[in-house]
Amino acid sequence: MTDQRSDPGRELRPSPDALLEEAAQEGRGRLKVFLGAAPGVGKTYAMLEAARRRKAEGADVVIGLVETHGRQETAALLEGLEVLPRLGIAYQGHVLEEFDLDAALARRPALLVVDELAHTNAEGARHRKRYMDVEELLKAGIDVYTTLNIQHLESLNDVVARITRVRVRETLPDRVLEGANEVELVDLTPEDLLKRLAEGKVYMPHLAAHALENFFRPGNLSALRELALRRVAERVDDQMVGYMRSHAIEGPWPAGERLLVCVGNDPLAPVMVRAGRRLADQLKAPWVALYVERASTAPQRHAEEALALAERLEARTARLVGNDLPGEILHYARRNNITQIVVGRPQPGWHRMFVGRALADALVERAEGIAIHIVTPPRPERPPGRPALPALPHWSAALTAVLGIGAVVLLGMWIPDLRALPNVGMLFLAVVLVNAVQHGLAAALVSALLAFVAYNFFYTEPYFTLSVAHWHDVLALVVFLVVAATTGSLAGRVRDQMAAARARMAALQTLYDFARRLGKAKTPDELLHAVVLQAHRLSGRPAMILLPEQGELVIRYAWPPEDEIEAADKGAANWAFNNIEPAGAHTETLPSARWHFRPMRSGGPKSGSGDAVGVFGVLGAGGPLASDLVQTLDAMLDQAAVAVERIAFASKAAQAEAMAETERFRAALLSSISHDLRTPLTSILGSVTALRRDPTQFDAAARAELLATIEEEAERLDRFVANLLDITRLEAGTVTPKRDWLQVAEVVDTAARRVAKRMAGKRLVRRIRHDLPLLRGDFVLLETILVNLLDNAIKHAVNADLIEVEARAADGTFSISVTDNGDGVPPDMLPRLFDKFFRIQREDRTVAGTGLGLSICKGLAEAMGGTIAAESPAVGGRGMRFTLRFPVEQQPAPLEMSEARA
Amino acid sequence: MTAAATRLLVVDDEPQIRRFLKTSLGVHGYDVIEADSGAAALRMATTARPDMMILDLGLPDQDGAEIIKRIREWSKIPIVVLSARGEEAAKVAALDQGADDYVTKPFGMNELLARLRAALRHRLQEQGAEPVLKLGPLQVDLARRLVTRDGQEVKLSPREYDLLRQLVIHAGKVLTHQHLLREVWGPAHTHDTQYLRVYVGQLRHKLEADPTHPQFITTEPGVGYRLRLDE
Known part of the structure; x- marks a missing residue:
């Protein structure tokens, strides 16, 4: 062995080892594990399908043991496959059916399928655990297909228990999965899984109903799924490293170190965690934060927070209970292939030092082959509120x-x-x-x-x-x-x-102040503003909040006001946003930036685990932030993140609403175009073709009738097109009214001329005082409004014979009204009259408007700074009145008016 | 080609419009020649020497006002422009560049013929304007500065008279706000449309039978005023 580090972990083996490992694999059966995040994702099904494929390829496939849990589809897959009979084992008066290892070894198939790798065998079987049976099969050169749920992995047991609040008793050493030749992830989204659960397709033994409910929560399932995915991803990485080693390919690969950080229930805990993270980063090693609880009832705030921090810093966390601190730590370390341990020596004070030194020394003494790092805290790091007990006498x-x-x-x-x-x-x-x-x-x-x-x-x-x-x-x-x-x-x-209580009170006071400000904030924006101000007050430094806008982080609030940051700071802010970790000054990432940035994590179960909604920044000058300040800040930022999310949701909702509105408009427009354009075109085309086809058949009167139809319909078409143009311009917001001075009488006259030809027997009366002031507005737009109102009265006023246009100015308001003496409209229709494409359904359906005219009137009137209102009945219980109102503006100085009166 | 026929150049890029204009104007005795672009219009204005011109303002290759400007550099032929509703600014620009009148698309044949006649008459008038205009009960004697209605003299202020005089000189033709303001109040007041509104109102009160429903001085929305001649 060339590597001098004695290391129990398999990853550390240098290339000769890798080759040895490969050699050892020869003659051994291959293990394939179908890994799932939770029961019910379809592992057994996937495994049987794979087995059938192997069978179809001609392999000798035998089913050792498969639990179908009464599922038809699964049972169907067993058909045509050889199934070993189970072994009956008598246990406490029952006969338990177990996998028959000896029968399998005797049968010696090429591939054996055994469900549930983590299963615990009944007493009396050869091995206590099924994975041991599988080991024996593999040794005998039999390939094995098996299934496993991620929660059974020993190293994840604690994590899973904490996520799901269900302690899984059947566990499997990680090395079994790590030693598998192939791992196939059987993945199913939590939604689909829950659907299957609701359909009764999931069988989970040994769990009471309420535990089952606890277990199958979408949050849990997502977390388990992530665990499973991550585990498989790590494996892929390991396999590549193994391949690179055995083929002597140079390249950076994980050094194979595993780091354990011991966390105590003291203020040093977060320091330990961060030190661990730094070391783990340098070693590119996975790391575990371990807390050994003593059987005591003391609150474990520090430990809890430190473990939470460790999880955020991507550590695995574990807790053990026991009194032999070094013993528990080392036991855990050995079981988990830990190569390096980080331990703290808490306080420079004498009595703590004693305990700390005792642990560190004990570890150094007893940790054979494990490197021990001892961390002592920097003195100023001592957080306030917990002064060192044996403070030197003043x-x-x-x-x-x-x-x-x-x-x-x-x-x-x-x-x-x-x-x-x-x-x-x-x-x-x-x-x-x-x-x-x-x-x-x-x-x-x-x-x-x-x-x-x-x-x-x-x-x-x-x-x-x-x-x-x-x-x-x-x-x-x-x-x-x-x-x-x-x-x-x-x-x-x-x-x-x-003193501690006083410090807590001070912190509480701060939070209380903040909460009060929050209470006052009526909009999310005000809230963000409050956060920035409060952060500035607490830290005594400039603070800011950056939010993403159109794919870029921009400063939303800053105090003192600031509207730009340097490129380095921008980079740090972006990093913090994208990686959801602090960055910039006093961090390991882009420490040269002037600002320190902390991500604002989105809260709530919907947003999942790990989206930043924005970034909070504080100027780095003046050293790192005190840890209690960081805590308070993070609490505030959580609040702020919720606010930001609210902003985002609100603007998204508004956008969606606007889009839906546009969509509705388009749909109505299309249907209107297809109907209102075609009707006149049909009349025109019909009349023209009739005239052309039989020019001699029509007498003069008939010809005149047809020609009149053509003319009228063409004019109608022209009006409709004009209306369409107007409404489209209004929708597009491109109507920019002129601000001329107008004589209302003049506008009314031109409008009246335009409708004169189609009055349909109705009489138009104008009541316009000649001493009216000038109206400020756009001649053409006001004319369009009046033409539409007149058209409306002509077409839609049933049983009317009189239309009256009246203009007056009083109390600073111009009112121009168009009144008819028809039947009027039902009061419930009034509010909808100005809606686009709204038409009153009449029984005879004689005059169908386009439903555009009145909405154009409203849009144009408002564009000109006026209003329009409808009332019915208007006079004597009859009729309908539309009234336009505009402000009377300061009249222009009439040049040479006296001369004009001469 | 007879010597009496008026040669009319129709400039429009839409062949359907040219076809319909050629046919219907031909019936009314016009000798219609066509151009489908601004460049062709300018070329034919020099080579074919038309007596008047109908110009669409929506040509794809050149701005209508620009074409008018180029033609006005050397020719006084009457020009009537065609333009859509809502394009008042383009009409005003064309008129300011020297177009004689406009017709809003879509238009009826009566309207177009009236405009063409007015424009042509106006050009002839310029050569020897009649000093007296008779319009129904109204009579304006420009030489004697005398305005009468039903034989009764109508007293007008100097500004009112100047305004009426402009309308009478260009009777039948549209006059833009700017033109009237410039001629009556001077170049410093071309944007003070309120004067026009007030004075036109006063003129109507003195001349019209029903000032809210004027028969002589008509409003051209967004463009200007016109003294309407009986057709």
Whole structure:
């Protein structure tokens, strides 16, 4: 072996090993595993199909054991295949059917199919586990097809249990899967799987109904699927590396290191995790963050957070329970082929150091062949809220101790009755307590020691020496010291807890402030603004939020205002966005950037696990952010991410709505065009062909009739085309009204002239005062509106004989109304009259409009800054009135008006 | 070709429109020649020496106003332009470049013939304008600056008279807002359309029987005014 590192992992083997491994494979059966993310994805089915193909190719295929769970399709695949009889094993009065290993070995087929690799055999079978049976088959040179669910893999057991809250008892060592020659992933989307579950096509033994429910949740299934996919992907990578090694191909490949990071329940935990990540990155090694829980009820906030952090940093995480810390760690390490262990030496303080050193030393002593890294934290990293317990006594602490003890000594000198131990002891104790409460444990101990020495010196025989004459004095002194130390440390702890509580209160206050601001924020934008402001307040640095817009991250909010960042910062922001990890200043990625960026993770189960909706940035100058600040920030960013998502959803919804609206418009337009264009064209074409075909058959009157039809229909066609143009322009937003000065009477007159020919027996009356002010607007557009209103009255006012146009100006408003004296329209129709393509269905269906005229009126009126309203009945319980209203604008100075009046 | 026939150049890129114009105008005694592009129009305007011209403003190769400008550099032949509704700006531009009148597509034959006659008459008038215009009850004597209705003198302010005079000189022809403002109020006021609105209103009150339904001074929406001649 050329590699000097003694390593239990198979990946580390250099090329001679790889060749050996290949050689070892010869003569051995090949193992193919059909891997699934969950029960019911169709592994057995896929396996049987593959087996049938092999059979069709002429291979000797035998079914060792397959559970069909009563599925018809699966059972059908068994037809025509040789099935070994099962072995009956008596167990607690039942007969359990098991795979018959001996029969299989005797039969010696080329390929044996055995379901459920992780199965635990009944007691009395040769092996405890089925994978051991399979090992024996492989050794005998029999190829094996088998199935496995990802949750049975031992290394994933904890992860799976945490994801699904179902502890899987049947586990399989990872090496079995890793040793398989082929792994085929049988993949099914969670949706499809749930469908199959609902159809009763999934069989899951050993699970109660509620556990089953717990297990088959879309989130769980997605997570399991990801685990399975990842495992197969890793395998592919391994296979390539193996191939490269055995063929002596040079190239970068994973060094085969596996890293274990020990995480404690202390503030050092996140530091350990990050150190582990860095090391793992350098080694290109997979890594595990391990927390060994002691059987205690203490809250494990630090450990929980650290493990969560580790998971975000792509570590596998594991927890063990046990009291022999080094023993548990090393056991886990060996089982998982760990090559390097990172352990922390928590605090420079003395009592912690003891424990930390003990663990690190124990690991170094007992870890044969495993490298141990010891991490000590940088001093300033000590987070606030948890001051180091044995803080060095302050100046003031030493002073109060000396002064207090001195005062007691003087008091004792002055009042001899106090000199008895119980009396003066109480006084000394008081001093110790005061110091403990004021300055912590260390000060208490120093005071206690000082008190001990003072008492010894002044009040025990022989006086003024440090020697003690009576043994009971010694005992008393020792007891005194212990009591002082204990009460002092208790008081000190109370003090520390108070400090921690104060720090928590401060953090809570911050969050409370923020929550209040959030409450005030009415729109997501305001909320983002609040986040940036708050982040700026907390960190004392410039902060910003960047959101993707049209595929590019742009600054949405920044405080102090900032609208551009440098290219390096942009790169870091993009990286943070794309990789969903912090980047920029004080990170490993693009640390030269000026800003530090943190991704805003989308929340909620719908968005899946791992989309960034935006990036938060804070200026890097001034060192890394304190860890508690980071926590608070991340909590805020989660809120902000939800807000951003809301913005995105809202704008998407608006877009979809706009698109649907456009779509509806198009559909209506098409149907209108096909109907309203064809009708006049049909009349025209019909009349013209009739005239051309039989020119002599028509008398003068008939010919005139046909020609009139042609003319009228052509004019109608022209109006329709004009309407279509208008509505399309309005839709496209290209109507830009002129702002001329208009005489309303003039506009009404031109409109009246245009409809004069088709009044259909209705009389038009104009009531327009000649002293009206000028109206500011577009002549042609107002004319179009009036023509449409007149047309509407002419065509649709049933039983009307009079149309009245009235214009007046009062209270700063121009109103121009068109009123008919017909039957009017039902009140419920009024609000819809201006809708595009809305037509009132009438029984006789005589006059069918295009449904465009009134919506054009509304669009044009609004484009000109006016309004249009409809009322019915208008006068005396009859008729219909449309009223246009425009503001009366400041009239232009009429040049030489006096001269004009001359 | 008879000497009396008016030679009319029709410029339009649509063959159907040329065909229909050639046929129907031919019936009315016009000698119609055709061009299908701006370049061909310019060429034929010099070679074929038409007496007047119908020009579509929507030619694919050249801007209508540009063609008019080039022709006006050397020729005063009457030009009537064809253009669609909603293209008032193009009409105004063509008129400003020297086109005599316009017809909005689609148009009726009566309307086109009236415009052609008015444009042609106007050119003839320029050579020896009649000093007195009679229009129904209305009579305008430009030489004596006298306006009468039903024999009664109508008192007009100087501006009103100037405005009416412009309309009378170009009777039957459309006059753009800019033209009227320039001629009556001076070049500094070509955008003050409010003057026109007010003065046209006043003129109508003095001349028309029903000022809200004017018979003599008609409005050309978005373009200008016209003194309508009885056809």
